[in-house]
Amino acid sequence: MPSSKIIAHVDMDSFFVSCERLVDPSLVGKPVVVGGRRGERGVVASASYESRKFGVKSGMPIMTAEKLCPKAIFVPGNHKLYSKYSRKIYVLLRRIAPVVEYASIDEFYLDFTGCEALYGHDLEAMAKRVKESIFDRAKLSCSVAIATNKYVAKIAGKTVKPSSGSLTGTIVVPEGTEQTFLTNLSVERLHGAGEKTLPRLKEMRIQKIGDILNIPLTTLQKSFGPSAGSWLYEAARGMGSNEVHPFHFAKSVGHETTFEKDTDDAWQIHQTLAWLSEKGCYRLRRIGKKARTVTLKLRYDDFQTLTKAVTIPETNDDTVVMKTAYALFEEAHNRRRKIRLLGVSLSKFENGEGEDWLFPEMSSKKKDDLYQSVDAIKRKYGFHKLEKAASLDPREDKQAEKFGASSFQKPKIK
Numbered sequence: 549m550p551s552s553k554i555i556a557h558v559d560m561d562s563f564f565v566s567c568e569r570l571v572d573p574s575l576v577g578k579p580v581v582v583g584g585r586r587g588e589r590g591v592v593a594s595a596s597y598e599s600r601k602f603g604v605k606s607g608m609p610i611m612t613a614e615k616l617c618p619k620a621i622f623v624p625g626n627h628k629l630y631s632k633y634s635r636k637i638y639v640l641l642r643r644i645a646p647v648v649e650y651a652s653i654d655e656f657y658l659d660f661t662g663c664e665a666l667y668g669h670d671l672e673a674m675a676k677r678v679k680e681s682i683f684d685r686a687k688l689s690c691s692v693a694i695a696t697n698k699y700v701a702k703i704a705g706k707t708v709k710p711s712s713g714s715l716t717g718t719i720v721v722p723e724g725t726e727q728t729f730l731t732n733l734s735v736e737r738l739h740g741a742g743e744k745t746l747p748r749l750k751e752m753r754i755q756k757i758g759d760i761l762n763i764p765l766t767t768l769q770k771s772f773g774p775s776a777g778s779w780l781y782e783a784a785r786g787m788g789s790n791e792v793h794p795f796h797f798a799k800s801v802g803h804e805t806t807f808e809k810d811t812d813d814a815w816q817i818h819q820t821l822a823w824l825s826e827k828g829c830y831r832l833r834r835i836g837k838k839a840r841t842v843t844l845k846l847r848y849d850d851f852q853t854l855t856k857a858v859t860i861p862e863t864n865d866d867t868v869v870m871k872t873a874y875a876l877f878e879e880a881h882n883r884r885r886k887i888r889l890l891g892v893s894l895s896k897f898e899n900g901e902g903e904d905w906l907f908p909e910m911s912s913k914k915k916d917d918l919y920q921s922v923d924a925i926k927r928k929y930g931f932h933k934l935e936k937a938a939s940l941d942p943r944e945d946k947q948a949e950k951f952g953a954s955s956f957q958k959p960k961i962k
């Protein structure tokens with residue numbers, strides 16, 4: 549038995565644009581921007597490679613994209629269509645690999661460990677076969693990268709995108725070569741290195757991932773903080789999770805957080821509930837569900853724990869869930885003790901396992917558009933990029949002092 553795993557990362561090429569082109573072939577070869585019509589206030593959800601040449605990127609305002617690429621064709625976005633194709637690809641991948649993780653609407657991880665004999669021990673051929681199968685059945689192109697863990701596979705996939713000039717769209721990083729593979733890549737390729745880490749790396753004149761190898765762990769931790777420092781140390785060495793989590797239809801989504809210091813600060817409590825509610829709703833929208841039950845979990849500093857639930861009309865609206873969570877808290881909180889932990893979970897989903905399981909029809913078109921734009925940014929840049937004012941990290945917010953909450957610590961999600 550090999551000790552390492554065989555993980556494939558499948559990432560669709562400019563997915564939304566490709567789906568639009570299947571429906572309207574006149575868009576093929578043209579600069580296409582999905583996310584909103586000309587003059588609208590939305591953000592770019594997906595841009596074709598033709599428009600990316602002009603600097604158009606996901607997450608940027610439509611109006612900026614218009615300026616950069618005046619000839620672009622702007623398409624509002626049809627999530628029902630994208631989820632239909634996403635499901636089609638998922639179902640197809642399930643036939644190819646024993647374990648498939650649904651990472652996002654256009655990204656999947658496959659675990660081929662133990663299937664070597666089936667594919668003749670030729671990983672290159674295996675990658676090509678996955679790519680060709682998707683193209684044959686769904687007429688959509690993608691990158692397929694095989695490595696021993698998800699992290700290296702994801703980074704490798706980006707290096708074989710059409711925008712990188714790759715003709716194959718497939719790559720294999722054999723076991724034992726992870727570090728060598730990363731060495732000459734720019735630190736910008738480090739998936740997960742955010743807006744704080746990259747500028748700091750630049751300041752330290754670290755341009756290539758391999759440059760990080762020369763820096764001792766303790767120095768990295770001093771410069772970037774304990775967790776980001778050890779993350780960088782491992783990332784540069786091509787270490788990462790090799791656990792592929794099979795997709796299943798969740799019965800509930802929820803998050804809880806333990807305060808770094810037990811608290812009775814009303815403002816901090818409300819911030820946290822808002823943040824937990826947003827996080828839950830974001831996940832609901834990702835899986836195309838609305839919930840009918842909101843459950844609050846509260847743990848006092850003496851570890852007494854209680855939960856309180858309420859059933860409401862189905863929703864995945866941040867504001868509705870936030871208000872409900874506040875109300876539940878007001879009801880549940882009846883002791884003069886500090887609070888150690890808070891949790892918000894959402895269950896009793898509507899919309900069964902239908903065709904449109906990713907983005908079901910929502911009642912308010914306007915709200916839907918807003919959430920699509922917001923979620924596109926959240927997907928692209930991570931959850932913290934866009935949060936409602938009610939759950940802004942007060943350390944970055946002058947109001948915090950006004951409320952005397954300077955000791956607020958961003959809740960850590962478990």
Ligand SMILES: [Mg+2]
Pocket residue numbers: 559560561562563654
């Ligand atoms: Mg993609």
